[in-house]
Amino acid sequence: MIDKPFSESCVQNREPILAVLREVFADCRQVLEIGSGTGQHAVYFGAALPHLVWQSADVPPHHAGIRAWLDEAALPNVRLPIALDVSQAGWRSGRYDAVFSANTLHIMGWPEVEAFFEGVGEVLRKGRCAAAGPPPAYPSRVLEAGGVLAVYGPFNTNGAFTSESNARFDAWLKARDPASGVRDFEAVDALARAQGLVLRQDIAMPANNRTLVWRRTG
16 A cells, blocks of 8 residues: 655645635536645545535656545545646546646746646636536537636746745745746736636735636636
8 A cells, every 4th residue: 555645735725725715616516636746635625625526637656646545535526536747638628617726837847837728728618617417518628618717826926026935935946947936927817818717816825825716708
């Protein structure tokens, strides 16, 4: 049996994130989590939000750890991880009315960030976050009209770090991978708007993080 991976940051941020998701995913049913990491968020949010079918997803090297958490929790509404590399097109065939991702954009290169938003634009179903039950015949794009994207992490504003800790974190990221780094809010919002997503909430979170919530308008 594999030891479950553990992230202290998942424990620290899960309650503030859950408070946001309770509101913004209240009318949703099918959620794709991009970058499930250890699997801790999938278990915590899946248990707290039983009206959602929570699809975990990450690159295959993380699957064993995610499965360990999911197998132990045995939640009926949390699905085993699917292979998802944002730079590959295969995951875009799915249909969801909500997408969630935490602490992912800053570890990607910019081309991957662009691919993330392009893919989300395809996977959020056209339609709306609506009642449970079999979905109608959805068009190919992933987010519905009314579909929700919630992204948690650190972001710059007007090209400037919002805290000294975020500046240090960015330097640490770039020392590991020069293509990574804390992203500018305005740049990621432009990518979202190009996919028909309109920013509805920009919520300050602990430790100089933010949760950005976009909703599809058409």
